[in-house]
Amino acid sequence: MDNIKITPNKLKGKVNIPPSKSMAHRAIICAALSKGKSVIDNIELSDDIIATISAVKSMGAKVTTDNRKVTIEGILNSPKESDFTVDCNESGSTLRFFVPITMLLKGEKTFIGKGNLGKRPLDVFYNIFDKQGIEYYYEKDILNLTVDGRLKADTFEVRGDISSQFITGLLFTLPLLEGDSKIVITTDLESKSYLDLTLSMLEKFGIKIINNDYKEFIIKGNQEYKAMDYTVEGDYSQAAFFLSANYLGSDIDVLGLDDTSLQGDKEIIKWIDVLNSSEEKVIDAANCPDIIPVLTVCAALTKGETRIINAGRLRIKECDRLNAISKELSKLGAKIIENEDNLVIEGVESLKGGIVDSHKDHRISMSMAIASTAAKDDIIIKDYMCVRKSYPTFFEDFVSLGGEIHECDIWR
Numbered sequence: 001m002d003n004i005k006i007t008p009n010k011l012k013g014k015v016n017i018p019p020s021k022s023m024a025h026r027a028i029i030c031a032a033l034s035k036g037k038s039v040i041d042n043i044e045l046s047d048d049i050i051a052t053i054s055a056v057k058s059m060g061a062k063v064t065t066d067n068r069k070v071t072i073e074g075i076l077n078s079p080k081e082s083d084f085t086v087d088c089n090e091s092g093s094t095l096r097f098f099v100p101i102t103m104l105l106k107g108e109k110t111f112i113g114k115g116n117l118g119k120r121p122l123d124v125f126y127n128i129f130d131k132q133g134i135e136y137y138y139e140k141d142i143l144n145l146t147v148d149g150r151l152k153a154d155t156f157e158v159r160g161d162i163s164s165q166f167i168t169g170l171l172f173t174l175p176l177l178e179g180d181s182k183i184v185i186t187t188d189l190e191s192k193s194y195l196d197l198t199l200s201m202l203e204k205f206g207i208k209i210i211n212n213d214y215k216e217f218i219i220k221g222n223q224e225y226k227a228m229d230y231t232v233e234g235d236y237s238q239a240a241f242f243l244s245a246n247y248l249g250s251d252i253d254v255l256g257l258d259d260t261s262l263q264g265d266k267e268i269i270k271w272i273d274v275l276n277s278s279e280e281k282v283i284d285a286a287n288c289p290d291i292i293p294v295l296t297v298c299a300a301l302t303k304g305e306t307r308i309i310n311a312g313r314l315r316i317k318e319c320d321r322l323n324a325i326s327k328e329l330s331k332l333g334a335k336i337i338e339n340e341d342n343l344v345i346e347g348v349e350s351l352k353g354g355i356v357d358s359h360k361d362h363r364i365s366m367s368m369a370i371a372s373t374a375a376k377d378d379i380i381i382k383d384y385m386c387v388r389k390s391y392p393t394f395f396e397d398f399v400s401l402g403g404e405i406h407e408c409d410i411w412r
């Protein structure tokens with residue numbers, strides 16, 4: 001039974017925001033590519049982070065976990081010499097980061113995963129494999145990709161308007177190749193702030209990259225990652241849920257965030273200000289796709305019209321998030337017009353109760369929980385525990401803030 005009934009309640013109290021998933025992926029990877037031993041502190045074992053830890057282990061890194069501390073001895077001390085499989089579970093980051101990273105090693109690499117992951121685009125890599133004569137095999141719609149070959153230093157022409165994760169994966173890998181490389185971005189770049197997270201983590205671990213205004217990146221080969229100890233900062237993507245609850249009338253102290261953070265989802269603060277203003281309300285999703293579902297909940301309850309633009313890429317996440325959030329909020333009485341790459345939302349006074357579907361997407365499940373805080377009647381969320389992907393303790397935190405939840409069987 002994986003359905004939950006929430007009785008509407010405003011939330012109140014303090015919440016410690018979990019560590020940034022994006023920064024945790026990056027720190028674990030940089031530690032694993034270093035020669036020595038690093039301790040990465042403040043790690044939460046969400047399903048996505050477990051996938052990244054198991055990926056570095058499958059490449060030969062030695063990893064021990066002790067509470068929130070993860071100790072990593074780098075891959076390069078004893079790299080895997082034979083074929084291996086990486087189980088990405090549902091993590092797009094793990095898949096797009098490790099396809100190039102694993103190509104530092106010999107042998108055949110197989111990538112498996114579940115949910116929507118096999119449907120999320122990988123063409124950027126297939127184009128590179130074709131150009132470099134690397135053999136690969138994949139199944140359509142199900143993640144079962146096998147790549148046989150090592151990546152060579154090169155000029156990589158890469159689109160920037162599908163996912164920044166391809167570029168991050170290359171940025172981790174190219175400094176360790178024998179020759180020098182260049183990444184040329186051939187389109188507009190979206191999710192740009194995620195590249196800032198990558199570049200800043202690389203710099204901390206001693207890797208030098210020249211960034212020519214995000215149009216090209218120059219990467220010298222034969223560099224060395226230097227092991228270091230690092231503590232992961234709080235996650236703005238997760239804080240966005242509680243900051244949105246506050247916008248809707250809750251009173252939560254959101255603790256553990258770094259206000260100098262480079263995380264793009266820090267824009268939650270700016271977009272809530274926009275919703276609070278009486279002027280034309282336009283939210284640009286290009287740089288902060290992950291906070292758009294919960295911002296849609298806020299917009300649905302904001303007087304007047306709000307437009308969410310540049311949001312087409314939400315369709316290629318764990319589910320079609322543009323469709324899922326429009327459909328589920330509409331069931332609760334929201335007024336949303338869903339267009340190909342934007343939403344037009346006409347604010348309503350309140351939401352009613354009802355049965356909504358998480359679409360097995362953690363950010364939809366959490367957004368619906370936040371919607372419940374401003375609803376008139378009980379809300380039932382189907383498959384609510386998909387939050388394990390990024391925030392396994394979300395509903396515990398929700399309850400500790402006064403959220404009233406009951407497991408329920410909606411078919412009875």
Ligand SMILES: O=C(O)C1=C[C@@H](OP(=O)(O)O)[C@@H](O)[C@H](O)C1
Pocket residue numbers: 021022023025093162163164165168190191194289290313
């Ligand atoms: O690099 C990262 O850590 C991420 C990049 C973003 O993906 P896109 O670059 O595909 O937008 C974001 O949606 C994802 O949750 C995490």
Ligand SMILES: C=C(OP(=O)(O)O)C(=O)O
Pocket residue numbers: 048090091092093094290317318363390
């Ligand atoms: C899209 C997400 O992650 P990923 O792309 O790593 O699966 C997310 O966490 O919302």
